[in-house]
Amino acid sequence: MIPSYVPLSYYLLLGGFLFACGVVGFLIKRNIITIFMSIELMLNGVNLSFVAFAAHWHALAGQVFVFFVMVVAAAEAAVGLAIIIAVYRTRETLNVDQVNLLKL
């Protein structure tokens, strides 16, 4: 019989896949914006497993956690994008390999 709900392992596999995509993207991409997006991907992969667990165990804590992560991610995106703009203005590049000095 086909169960009437999606099993937990599906969610976890999808979350793990998203996280792995994020890691790989973070490691191989040079464009700083793509790296940024990879980080978001990792965060959301984790979020997915949080909500999946929350639904599975009927516990609210996992969903609350996801909200926290979203808020922090939003704040991080705001700060991160501001930094990216500042970097682009001074260096005129978004390639992280060329932004390897701490000084201007």
Added chain:
Amino acid sequence: MNPNLNLWVIPILPLAGAAINGFLGKKSSRRAVTTIALFFSGAAFAWALWVAMRFSSLSLPYQEYLAHWIRAGSFSADFALYLDQLSLVMLLVVTGVGFLIHIYSVGYMWDDPSYYRFFSYLNLFMFFMLTLVLANNYLVMFIGWEGVGLASYLLIGFWFTKDSAASAGKKAFIVNRIGDFGFLIALFLLIKHFGSLNFDQVFQSIAPLGAETAGAGLLTAIGLLLMLGACGKSAQIPLYVWLPDAMEGPTPVSALIHAATMVTAGVYMVSRSHVIFDRAPIALTVVAIIGTLTAFFAATIGIAQTDIKKVLAYSTISQLGYMFMACGVGAFSAGIFHLMTHAFFKGLLFLGAGSVLHACGGEQDMRKMGGLKSFIPWTFLTMGIATLAIAGIPPLAGFWSKDEILWKAYQVSWVYWAIGVVTAFLTSFYMFRLLFMTFFGEYRGPSAGAHGSHGDAHGHGEPHESPMVMLAPLMILALLSLVGGFVGWDHHFEKFLAPVFGSVEAAEVASHGTELLLMGVSVALAFLGAWLAYVLYCARPELPQKIADSLGGLYQTVVHKYYIDELYGALFVKPLIEGSTRILWQDVDRKVIDAAVNDAGDGARHVSDEARHMQSGNIRSYAGWIAAGSAVVIAFMVWMGVR
């Protein structure tokens, strides 16, 4: 109940003097340093006298508890003091003679740039010596014992820029270590078998034991080990070699530490432990044999020495041998009696020798002296008295104590007596030799008028009498050497010490007539020695050289002190240095320890050399490492979970 005597003040006073002079002396004037040093040592003497005055009203032994020290299980050793007849005698000798020598040093050391340092050390020595004699257990005694060794080291090497003085200090310290090793093992044995180091407790638990006549046992072992300690401190065979070298120190030091007080610590310690020795006849025999041999052996070396202080050093060793001979035949009170009179006359002889050096501008070779009696009459007079005293001419101090020892020794075995009496003859000979070579005949020093007329008598370097501050202690000690022996009249001294050492009237085997006869023999030999010295060094000064030439090898052997230093050098020092250099340094230290440390360092460097490639500076590679690490951790946890 005993009144509180505050005995602790006596050692603390010199310690305070040492601290004040040591820390502040450098910036103070000589006058201030003198005041501090003399005040604190004098105050200690005054306090000791006060204690002596109240002594008869005390119930003995008087003990004074000061503070906890070690409490471990049933074992305890406290800072506590002990006063009985024996420690009172030592207390008065140490503080009295010590104070006189402090006074003398003011004159003798006045021109030394390290004046304050000298007095600081000297006071420090007094502190440790008083700790030693006042201790109520072996451990506190050991503090004093080590402390006087330290002070001795510091003072022998006082002129440390002189290489010979520095090495003499080291020699004294190292040789003493060997003795202290024995002492320490003896203490461990006492702790193990009697559970205490307290004099009272140890002697109480030993007292019921019988004498070990059948064979050597525990008490014999303890006795022999204690004697090893005493051999080191009191310069007996085989550990006497440091004392002659110790003459490198300033002369007041030789007088105080290496004649009057510190070197007698061994005699004191053996006498204090007489309960042990009484029950260990084998150990006692060893003590007697060592003492007798040392007395004779050192006296023969003393005959051929030309350095005035070396003669006195060997004489000291020889006299200490007498004291151990006395202890060895069970006549502890006679040993202590000789210790006291010896402190007077030998202290005086050394101070007199210092005065002679002062007069001759530091010259120590007696062959360059002579005829000094007209230049320094007071020194001559006092040293003459001391010479008569040590030679055993009645009725001076040395006669009484030496005769007492010889008489006691005769009662045990005539062999001891025979060697002792021959030694007395030798003593008389070399002491009068010293006196005649130094004070009689023609002056042979640099300003002897060899290149000038008689009117040239006031040239530079003319021997001159010492100042009053040096002469006064000489005179007081001379007085003590004159009359100090009379405390032994009719066995008074022995009776005084009887509560410590047991009854006097033990076994007077030989008759009174024999005693007089033996006394006559030793006095006759003393006069004979003096006469012989007179003939050889005064009447016919060309004779000694002829005799020396005719004796040839024997004379050379004696002059070179039987080559004992060379023998020890070849037997112990050289193998030790060679072994340390070749095996311990080159092999063990460099090839094992150094190599291990260096290899560990090199290994760490190589590993990090490889590992540092991980730190490329590339952020994404770091992220990769983090991801890989996390993957490994997760994989591990999953593996643990499914296992």
